[in-house]
Amino acid sequence: MTKIQRYLRTVKPYPKQEEFFEAKTTRVAYGGARGGGKSWAMRTKFILLALAYPGIQILLLRRTFPELRENHIIPLQKALNGIAQYKDSTKEFTFKNRSRIKLGYCLNESDILQYQGQAYEVIGMEEATQFTYMQYIALTESNRLSGNTEGFVPRMYFTCNPGGVGHEWVKRLFIDKRYNENENAEDYTFVPSTVYDNEYIISKNPQYVKTLEALPPLRRKAMLYGDWDAFEGQYFPEFSREKNVCRPFTIPEDWTRFTAFDYGLDMTACLWFAYPPDRSRLYVYRELYKPNLVLSEAACQIRELTGNEKIRWSVASPDLAGRRQDSGKTGFDIMSSFGLCGVMPADNTRITGWRMIRELLRDRSDGEPRLMFFESCTNIIRTLPKLTFDPRVSEDVADSPHELTHAPDALRYGVMSMGFIPGEVRERAVPDVDPFAEWREKKPVSYVRFLES
Numbered sequence: 001m002t003k004i005q006r007y008l009r010t011v012k013p014y015p016k017q018e019e020f021f022e023a024k025t026t027r028v029a030y031g032g033a034r035g036g037g038k039s040w041a042m043r044t045k046f047i048l049l050a051l052a053y054p055g056i057q058i059l060l061l062r063r064t065f066p067e068l069r070e071n072h073i074i075p076l077q078k079a080l081n082g083i084a085q086y087k088d089s090t091k092e093f094t095f096k097n098r099s100r101i102k103l104g105y106c107l108n109e110s111d112i113l114q115y116q117g118q119a120y121e122v123i124g125m126e127e128a129t130q131f132t133y134m135q136y137i138a139l140t141e142s143n144r145l146s147g148n149t150e151g152f153v154p155r156m157y158f159t160c161n162p163g164g165v166g167h168e169w170v171k172r173l174f175i176d177k178r179y180n181e182n183e184n185a186e187d188y189t190f191v192p193s194t195v196y197d198n199e200y201i202i203s204k205n206p207q208y209v210k211t212l213e214a215l216p217p218l219r220r221k222a223m224l225y226g227d228w229d230a231f232e233g234q235y236f237p238e239f240s241r242e243k244n245v246c247r248p249f250t251i252p253e254d255w256t257r258f259t260a261f262d263y264g265l266d267m268t269a270c271l272w273f274a275y276p277p278d279r280s281r282l283y284v285y286r287e288l289y290k291p292n293l294v295l296s297e298a299a300c301q302i303r304e305l306t307g308n309e310k311i312r313w314s315v316a317s318p319d320l321a322g323r324r325q326d327s328g329k330t331g332f333d334i335m336s337s338f339g340l341c342g343v344m345p346a347d348n349t350r351i352t353g354w355r356m357i358r359e360l361l362r363d364r365s366d367g368e369p370r371l372m373f374f375e376s377c378t379n380i381i382r383t384l385p386k387l388t389f390d391p392r393v394s395e396d397v398a399d400s401p402h403e404l405t406h407a408p409d410a411l412r413y414g415v416m417s418m419g420f421i422p423g424e425v426r427e428r429a430v431p432d433v434d435p436f437a438e439w440r441e442k443k444p445v446s447y448v449r450f451l452e453s
């Protein structure tokens with residue numbers, strides 16, 4: 001028996017997965033809930049296609065590299081041992097029949113451009129709701145014959161859960177089935193599955209089913225039963241009180257701390273962040289959330305709450321760089337007069353910032369999210385899950401009700417100031433500013449002088 005025959009003997013799809021394998025349309029989506037055997041179905045389908053159609057070019061995408069590695073590269077290496085060659089530099093499996101499965105990820109909107117001008121007969125978007133509509137459209141342009149498989153009809157496969165930046169377009173095409181004039185209803189198939197369709201989990205990991213059953217109501221509806229209406233309009237369905245909120249603990253000395261704040265007279269929202277030396281996780285450990293503070297008062301309260309903690313850097317609303325007409329000073333000058341000396345204007349690139357938060361809220365490969373909030377930070381915990389999509393600007397957060405935006409803006413400023421994503425390989429040097437040093441060293445603070453000037 002050849003290795004291929006031996007492999008094929010191990011492939012035993014469950015009934016829903018079989019339906020997915022056999023679907024004949026050019027756009028086939030599978031899943032819609034957690035644990036329904038989506039990743040298994042996608043990669044197994046692609047192996048079968050690669051073996052059946054010599055020379056076929058297949059592209060399999062996930063949003064981030066760690067997910068790609070855990071969900072596909074490692075299992076594919078196991079399954080294809082002796083059947084296809086894996087090349088790490090290009091992340092592709094090449095079969096003896098010249099078929100190729102190329103794996104990729106698209107963290108940023110523009111990462112999709114690398115596939116432009118290429119030809120793949122089959123494209124798979126794993127967790128399609130993590131991709132934007134523009135990314136999907138860009139990929140459809142590469143979904144064409146590569147010249148090796150005459151007669152093959154190019155097609156795309158999707159797996160998905162409700163929620164995420166792509167919730168709207170996936171729901172429209174596969175759940176609501178509302179099509180525009182360039183789309184044909186008969187091209188689309190959706191095979192719903194839930195964890196109850198995955199015998200492997202039911203028998204080998206019943207604890208996982210219990211975890212899904214114990215989720216808070218809306219999340220349970222979406223993740224256990226595949227209810228696409230549960231998250232309607234919510235910007236961060238990834239946020240989960242159960243997962244992203246923790247009991248406060250004493251932050252070890254060697255952790256890096258920084259602060260970020262969104263200033264407005266209607267609300268001062270300041271967040272304190274900390275992360276361990278291995279940069280594996282980011283904690284928001286304190287918040288200041290108060291209306292009607294003038295900037296000098298806000299600066300003083302931030303200092304007081306900081307106490308003797310060493311803050312490596314601090315960022316604040318970039319509009320504080322503007323000069324006040326009355327004093328001729330900028331907001332940063334004023335903060336500096338009150339002992340917050342090196343505060344930097346925050347990067348206010350909104351959509352990139354929201355995307356970074358979304359990545360951080362999701363689970364790492366160890367099943368834990370990378371962003372955690374101490375339960376004492378009640379306002380960021382309250383407002384973040386209430387944010388909704390801006391109906392006018394694609395992928396942005398709605399600006400109303402305005403009260404909801406202050407703490408999330410501070411969070412976004414903080415996340416954007418780091419220059420790296422916890423747990424990701426990409427790392428840049430972090431700024432070493434210590435804006436509270438002057439005050440901590442008890443140098444004279446020109447508080448009174450400022451009031452007099």
Ligand SMILES: Nc1ncnc2c1ncn2[C@@H]1O[C@H](COP(=O)(O)OP(=O)(O)OP(=O)(O)O)[C@@H](O)[C@H]1O
Nearest residue numbers: 012013014033034035036037038039040041200201
């Ligand atoms: N037909 C099958 N035969 C054997 N094992 C399977 C089969 N289908 C799924 N599994 C196993 O069940 C587990 C969960 O499957 P998988 O990771 O594909 O689910 P998923 O829907 O992608 O989950 P998630 O929602 O967490 O992404 C994995 O260990 C997978 O190998």
Ligand SMILES: [Mg+2]
Nearest residue numbers: 038039040071
């Ligand atoms: Mg999966």
